[in-house]
Amino acid sequence: MPDDLLNSFMTGPDENGRFGDFGGRFVSETLMPLILELEAQYEHAKTDDSFWAEMHDLWTHYVGRPSPMYFAERLTEKFGGAKIYLKRDELNHTGAHKINNVLGQIILARRMGKTRIIAETGAGQHGVATATVCAKFGLKCIVYMGAHDVERQSPNVFRMKLLGAEVVPVTSGRGTLKDAMNDALRDWVTNVDDTFYCIGTVAGPHPYPAMVRDFQAIIGKEAKEQMQAAEGRLPDTIIAAIGGGSNAMGLFFPFLDDKDVNIIGVEAGGKGVNDRMEHCASLTGGRPGVLHGNRTYLLQDDDGQILEGFSISAGLDYPGIGPEHSWLHEIGRAKYVSITDVEALEAFQLCCELEGIIPALEPSHALAHVMKIAGDLPADHIIVMNMCGRGDKDIFTVARALGWEMGDVL
Ligand SMILES: Cc1ncc(COP(=O)(O)O)c(C=O)c1O
Structure with missing residues (x-):
């Protein structure tokens, strides 16, 4: 190590x-x-x-590591603000981190x-x-x-x-x-x-x-080295999607001591963070409890029964979150936000059209948050987002959500 x-x-x-x-x-x-x-x-x-x-x-x-660090030029141009880099972990053997x-x-x-x-x-x-x-x-x-x-x-x-x-x-x-x-x-x-x-x-x-986390930390370690090589410094903001939180912890962990780096985790907001729990945003909409052997933030009712979350993305559909994220949230080292299905679908399409990359629905959530903030940031602000999976597995779900019949997409 x-x-x-x-x-x-x-x-x-x-x-x-x-x-x-x-x-x-x-x-x-x-x-x-x-x-x-x-x-x-x-x-x-x-x-x-x-x-x-x-x-x-x-x-x-x-696996094919190191995965590339890619400057997303057309997405950057589109929003006219921060420089957007994608850490290409979707290029790993089997298509994800x-x-x-x-x-x-x-x-x-x-x-x-x-x-x-x-x-x-x-x-x-x-x-x-x-x-x-x-x-x-x-x-x-x-x-x-x-x-x-x-x-x-x-x-x-x-x-x-x-x-x-x-x-x-x-x-x-x-x-x-x-x-x-x-x-x-x-x-x-x-x-x-x-x-x-x-x-x-x-x-x-x-x-x-x-x-x-330690096995996934190769993502953040490579990202650090790659940003030093590409820009001569660390990024200002790093962003990743969160189901249980492994690709995010993998990116975040090597940056935890770099206090100037903003860390943002993106949870699945489903149909919107509301009382009906039609989302999977455990930190934004849950509270601490015990599930699967650890204490962490969970979606639960008043009696502590675990509630079923909802997201268009199967990988983000987990009512809990890794305990280290709960801790980072409570001490304020990382910020956690949520993105809805509709916003993730928009980001999915934009990434296909502007960068020629079909992302998985999970990182499409992270990308949707990048799209929300990039335009308001200065041109010398650097964002690194973890593109943690490719979208082949999601094309049927996306087709259904967009109202396409697979037989007549042409
Ligand atoms: C491509 C992809 N990204 C993200 C996730 C969410 O997992 P984690 O939060 O552990 O990275 C999954 C889970 O299946 C996934 O397939």
């Missing part, structure tokens, strides 16, 4: 996995030994050069002698990344996916099956990411001997939030 990131490990979480009042380890007795074993393995790997050498080799030759983290967890699983990998997925990108890496290493792969997500992300379901994974549709709740994660946790408790749970975001019990 490079020295600059190693030093940052001292800033959090504490030994109980707490970021301030958030995070921790709220799990059953049965899971505790597994979690402690994973923590010990990860603590060892963090300072093991051979672990990071294997990661860097795979990041370079299998998720594989950065999956590689780390699968290398750990192999070191622990685990042969059966389980994962949850929302948009399907984490499921595809897990199925991909399992195929590469000859590991059994089972992916839990909400039945609603199976339907709206069908291209990714097909990809997972081609890659040899078993996809288990989850029909409880509203059939989305929260429900898939519940079932994956249940599987883990019942198959403790051979199974490794590969979590796709900075959520879950400690050590997952910190571990996933």
Whole structure:
């Protein structure tokens, strides 16, 4: 692990996995030994050069890192203000940032002698990344996916099956990411001997939030180096979309100590942040509680029952948020805003038309916020936005939302 990131490990979480009042380890007795074993393995790997050498080799030759830092000239011209750069993590193998983290967890699983990998997925990108890496290493792969997500992300379901994974549709709740994660946790408790749970975001019990963040921090580390090379300085503002918050933590983490850099996380505002909870903006519209093994901001009713969020984007459709984001929100180091489905769809179309990049619906939310603020900023203000996924998986959803029949788009 490079020295600059190693030093940052001292800033959090504490030994109980707490970021301030958030995070921790709220799990059953049965899971505790597994979690402690994973923590010990990860603590060892963090300072093991051979672990990071294997990661860097795979990041370079299998994933295609470093992902480019691209100056979005026509978007910049269109808004006439800040310079807009896109960190192109959608160009990674499998089309999103998720594989950065999956590689780390699968290398750990192999070191622990685990042969059966389980994962949850929302948009399907984490499921595809897990199925991909399992195929590469000859590991059994089972992916839990909400039945609603199976339907709206069908291209990714097909990809997972081609890659040899078993996809288990989850029909409880509203059939989305929260429900898939519940079932994956249940599987883990019942198959403790051979199974490794590969979590796709900075959520879950400690050590997952910190571990996933550390594996994704390659995004921010590269972004720093690339901005120094391109502009001779750090950006003024960095922006990323948030489901559970892994691509955002990956970009933000290496910048946390750079106090002059503004950090903005963009949650899914769905149909608008209102009392009917037709959104997934956990920080903007939720309050602290416990879900999936950690304490964080959640969408919940007065009795603490988790509410089903809503977003056009399957990857942002999670009623919680990683605990480190809750902490950054409370200490004011990062600002969190929300973007509606309609605004995200506008940004999606503009990016296609002006830059020749079809973005996933998730980063389209971040882009919509860039579009809101860029015009009011001076020309020497630099924005870096994480383009964390490509939009192939979303074309059917977008077609439906725009009222197009796939047969007669011409
Ligand atoms: C392309 C893409 N971006 C973002 C997300 C949201 O996840 P996270 O907030 O952990 O980055 C997902 C989740 O599936 C995704 O597929």
